[in-house]
């Protein structure tokens with residue numbers, strides 16, 4: 001959020017844990033006012049949220065997507081994301097196939113089925129360290145045009 005805020009972008013973060021929000025507020029308080037004012041925290045649940053505004057970019061960072069959601073809850077999360085994404089908006093999910101090898105069925109296949117159901121397209125992209133070493137994978141998705 002800080003990196004976005006430093007570019008002058010208004011960034012909203014949803015977090016379920018009040019102690020984590022407190023940590024964020026403490027960190028935000030140390031930033032210069034012109035950056036601080038771009039950072040907004042919301043206590044909420046990514047399986048069930050809505051906003052009165054729409055966003056051109058939604059990011060689920062830090063392996064958070066599968067960390068405590070089953071597939072039905074993950075589907076609810078995607079539904080909420082698509083509801084608040086602008087028509088040409090993009091959503092990014094860090095580590096979209098977390099722990100795939102330990103589960104029955106592939107999370108990649110889950111993304112294929114979910115994209116078909118909710119009418120969005122996606123691609124998986126690897127991201128690397130500056131020296132080219134592999135760091136992880138990110139899902140880059142966009143709603144299909146009507």
Ligand SMILES: C[S@@+](CC[C@H](N)C(=O)[O-])C[C@H]1O[C@@H](n2cnc3c(N)ncnc32)[C@H](O)[C@@H]1O
Pocket residue numbers: 014015016017020044045046047061062063064068
């Ligand atoms: C990797 S940490 C990220 C911490 C912090 N939000 C940040 O961006 O630096 C994952 C966070 O997801 C939060 N979380 C877990 N389930 C959630 C849910 N259903 N809705 C919103 N936040 C959730 C946890 O409280 C945890 O702090």
